[in-house]
Amino acid sequence: MKKYLLLFFAFSSLFAQKKTIDQRVDSVLALMNLDEKVGQLVQYTGGFDTGTRTASPKQGQIELIRSGKLGSLLNIFGAQQTRKVQKIAVEESRLKIPMLFGLDVIHGFRTTFPVPIAEASSWDPKLVEKSARMQAIEASSAGIHWTFNPMVDIARDPRWGRIVEGSGEDPFLGSVMAASRVKGYQGDDLAAANSIAACAKHFAAYGAAEGGRDYNTVELTERTLREVYLRPFKSALDAGAATFMVSFNEIGGVPSSANPFLLKKILRDEWKFDGFVVSDWNSIGELVPHGIAKDLKEAARLGINTGVDIDMEANAYHRHLADLVNENKVSIRDLDESVRRVLKIKFRLGLFDDPYKYCSADREKKTIRNEEMIKATREAAKRSAVLLKNENHLLPLKKDLKRIAVIGPLANSKVDPLGPWNQQGDSADVVTVVEGIKNKINGKAEIIYSKGCTIDGKSKNGFNDAVAAAEKSEIVILCLGESLTMSGEARSRASLDLPGVQNELAELLQKTGKPIIAVLMNGRPLTINYLAENIPAILETWFLGNESGNAIADILFGDYNPSGKLPVTFPKSVGQVPLYYNHKNTGRPNNPAHQMYTTSYTDFTNAPLYPFGFGLSYTTFEYSNLSLSKNKISKEESIIASIDVKNTGDLEGEEIVQLYIRDLVGSVTRPVKELKDFKKIYLKPGELKHLEFVISPDKLKFYDINMNFTVEPGDFKLFIGTNSVDLKEAAFSVLE
Ligand code: NOJ
Numbered sequence: 001m002k003k004y005l006l007l008f009f010a011f012s013s014l015f016a017q018k019k020t021i022d023q024r025v026d027s028v029l030a031l032m033n034l035d036e037k038v039g040q041l042v043q044y045t046g047g048f049d050t051g052t053r054t055a056s057p058k059q060g061q062i063e064l065i066r067s068g069k070l071g072s073l074l075n076i077f078g079a080q081q082t083r084k085v086q087k088i089a090v091e092e093s094r095l096k097i098p099m100l101f102g103l104d105v106i107h108g109f110r111t112t113f114p115v116p117i118a119e120a121s122s123w124d125p126k127l128v129e130k131s132a133r134m135q136a137i138e139a140s141s142a143g144i145h146w147t148f149n150p151m152v153d154i155a156r157d158p159r160w161g162r163i164v165e166g167s168g169e170d171p172f173l174g175s176v177m178a179a180s181r182v183k184g185y186q187g188d189d190l191a192a193a194n195s196i197a198a199c200a201k202h203f204a205a206y207g208a209a210e211g212g213r214d215y216n217t218v219e220l221t222e223r224t225l226r227e228v229y230l231r232p233f234k235s236a237l238d239a240g241a242a243t244f245m246v247s248f249n250e251i252g253g254v255p256s257s258a259n260p261f262l263l264k265k266i267l268r269d270e271w272k273f274d275g276f277v278v279s280d281w282n283s284i285g286e287l288v289p290h291g292i293a294k295d296l297k298e299a300a301r302l303g304i305n306t307g308v309d310i311d312m313e314a315n316a317y318h319r320h321l322a323d324l325v326n327e328n329k330v331s332i333r334d335l336d337e338s339v340r341r342v343l344k345i346k347f348r349l350g351l352f353d354d355p356y357k358y359c360s361a362d363r364e365k366k367t368i369r370n371e372e373m374i375k376a377t378r379e380a381a382k383r384s385a386v387l388l389k390n391e392n393h394l395l396p397l398k399k400d401l402k403r404i405a406v407i408g409p410l411a412n413s414k415v416d417p418l419g420p421w422n423q424q425g426d427s428a429d430v431v432t433v434v435e436g437i438k439n440k441i442n443g444k445a446e447i448i449y450s451k452g453c454t455i456d457g458k459s460k461n462g463f464n465d466a467v468a469a470a471e472k473s474e475i476v477i478l479c480l481g482e483s484l485t486m487s488g489e490a491r492s493r494a495s496l497d498l499p500g501v502q503n504e505l506a507e508l509l510q511k512t513g514k515p516i517i518a519v520l521m522n523g524r525p526l527t528i529n530y531l532a533e534n535i536p537a538i539l540e541t542w543f544l545g546n547e548s549g550n551a552i553a554d555i556l557f558g559d560y561n562p563s564g565k566l567p568v569t570f571p572k573s574v575g576q577v578p579l580y581y582n583h584k585n586t587g588r589p590n591n592p593a594h595q596m597y598t599t600s601y602t603d604f605t606n607a608p609l610y611p612f613g614f615g616l617s618y619t620t621f622e623y624s625n626l627s628l629s630k631n632k633i634s635k636e637e638s639i640i641a642s643i644d645v646k647n648t649g650d651l652e653g654e655e656i657v658q659l660y661i662r663d664l665v666g667s668v669t670r671p672v673k674e675l676k677d678f679k680k681i682y683l684k685p686g687e688l689k690h691l692e693f694v695i696s697p698d699k700l701k702f703y704d705i706n707m708n709f710t711v712e713p714g715d716f717k718l719f720i721g722t723n724s725v726d727l728k729e730a731a732f733s734v735l736e
Contacts, residue, residue: 028352029339035068036094043071054078056081070099072101073101076103079142079360102278103139105135105147107119107421107545112430113134113546114419116150117167118541118544119131119167131376136195141358141360146196146242147185152166153207154171154174157207159496160207160492161523163487163525164421167232167567178200178232178233182200183240199245208220211492230266242348246262247280257283258299260306279310284311286299299314300317305334310338385539386539386562386565388538389538394536401445402446402474404445404474405449405477406433406437406476407466407469407478409454409455410479411451412432412433412435412449413432414428414430415427417548418430419545420491420523431549436548460501476515480520481498488523510534516535525568540566561651563655565613570611582672584669611725614725615656618651621646622646623657638694640693647686652682652684653683654683661719662717668705679693714734715733717731
């Protein structure tokens with residue numbers, strides 16, 4: 001029996017095997033005083049020293065831990081550092097309850113993986129799960145118990161900077177990705193030393209902010225909330241997500257930190273979630289400026305009574321919760337319930353059995369950026385890029401080129417490929433495109449690098465040098481996009497154009513007549529119309545992390561055939577936003593031949609630049625023989641849809657076969673199509689695969705006029721194809 005456990009733990013641990021976690025939680029709860037209970041619901045951030053790149057508790061926090069008044073810290077990491085802090089909790093506090101260390105491990109801890117929207121472009125659930133697993137293994141070795149991820153917010157508005165943190169616009173793809181990430185972080189066993197608790201965030205509809213401005217108001221019907229925005233949360237929960245984080249926004253007048261419809265009715269009553277809910281950073285405090293609480297005390301009362309278990313950084317529970325209980329404004333029963341949920345996760349993580357299990361400096365040393373991590377991030381990076389254009393098979397490049405110009409502000413950037421949620425990533429570990437190409441070419445060609453311009457500056461002083469580099473070369477690789485600080489939290493943009501003078505640089509280089517391949521790095525869809533019309537090849541890479549340049553070189557030189565597809569629509573103009581594939585038909589559907597009096601613009605098209613699900617390969621795929629096992633089914637029956645997909649090109653490759661359904665007439669209107677399934681398949685040249693998809697009743701259900709989730713009889717269309725526009729079509733009916 002370890003010495004840091006109190007007698008009562010020793011006693012209860014003797015029988016721990018026989019006792020359930022709930023019983024163990026109750027036995028701890030029974031010993032806690034009011035301050036200690038409140039302490040479990042308080043979370044503060046440690047301080048980060050940018051010089052030493054280390055984190056440590058801020059002044060006063062150690063004393064709070066010692067007195068049992070602080071149960072959780074965020075932004076404290078490192079095996080030694082967390083051990084030091086944990087030691088105070090389990091050796092010096094009265095009840096020796098272990099601390100919980102949380103961190104935003106969004107796309108990596110030290111090894112930086114592709115940003116989430118990039119990984120979603122892989123449409124590869126196993127890959128995404130593996131990536132999350134690796135992140136968990138690395139972060140847990142550095143003392144982290146809990147990540148504030150996955151971010152599962154559906155985003156239909158690319159102006160919103162946080163679109164980069166999620167999986168795009170579609171609820172089905174978003175749900176698949178949400179489940180993969182939860183499984184990856186939590187592994188098969190949450191109590192394993194290399195598993196970390198996941199946190200589905202931001203609950204809910206944060207991505208629907210008006211005008212794409214971060215933190216802004218959300219107006220949403222319950223139907224759209226449930227059918228679109230909540231689905232990935234439910235999927236995360238079904239995959240076992242241990243925790244949820246509320247969002248900053250209000251929905252229809254009710255901020256999420258005080259929204260009983262979301263937190264009580266849906267999350268607890270309907271979904272039976274038994275993990276804990278954490279606020280977002282000061283989101284309880286923000287109930288005051290929201291105008292729903294008159295002061296912090298009232299905010300604390302609203303937060304806890306609505307079911308926000310942990311207060312991150314608002315100082316509301318720490319200051320006011322005990323008083324609120326004493327004044328009978330918060331019931332001890334509700335307080336106990338919140339404490340129970342927090343203790344339960346600490347038990348499930350195994351922290352009561354061994355509070356130091358995440359604090360091994362030896363494991364940390366062996367794990368951080370080990371070879372397996374680097375291999376995994378390169379693999380993820382290759383599979384996350386999307387080929388948007390490839391005229392006349394310009395790509396893949398031949399390896400016998402003699403002179404290659406690599407141009408642009410992102411061509412040799414060591415920082416931007418880390419992406420906006422770079423955690424402890426180091427720019428020294430980033431392989432740039434210039435470096436990746438050099439690694440690939442291995443001295444056999446001359447690489448001429450020219451920056452051309454900065455990402456968002458106005459100066460064109462570098463243009464001549466860039467043109468000279470292009471003129472000397474056989475081919476130009478032009479790396480354009482956004483900086484890592486242009487997307488992410490609080491980074492909304494009103495323009496979706498390439499910033500600065502980058503477009504002008506592209507125009508100038510195009511005039512040299514050299515073949516150009518545009519490599520994009522960005523955190524959101526961009527209105528790259530000039531590139532789409534004039535540059536023969538475009539590769540969307542988002543931000544691919546540490547192995548960015550190597551992965552891009554793998555693709556450019558054909559060592560990997562790109563297979564990604566867009567998880568989000570690329571508009572042609574910011575004025576079209578929100579533009580998403582699963583929109584409604586309206587009473588006056590858009591008709592490009594007759595814009596007037598149909599839902600359209602008088603001065604612009606409705607068409608996207610690149611539709612949802614779009615992405616090319618170096619090979620081609622032919623779809624044929626779409627057939628259905630039946631054309632008429634009852635409400636309880638399933639249909640099997642089958643299709644043949646053949647690789648008709650000369651290279652092996654992967655295709656993401658997408659299945660969409662449209663319900664033609666309902667008691668409420670239905671989207672023009674909805675993604676219901678997909679399969680990623682690998683085909684050798686000439687190979688044909690016969691695929692089958694099961695359309696079970698749950699794929700046809702929706703919230704009817706009375707908000708019942710049901711299948712309505714009637715006619716349906718089913719589509720299968722390579723993206724949300726190029727589709728084969730079949731029809732079936734559901735009988736009364
Ligand atoms: C605020 C962000 O909205 C949230 O996503 C993040 O987890 C917290 N800060 C903690 O860093």
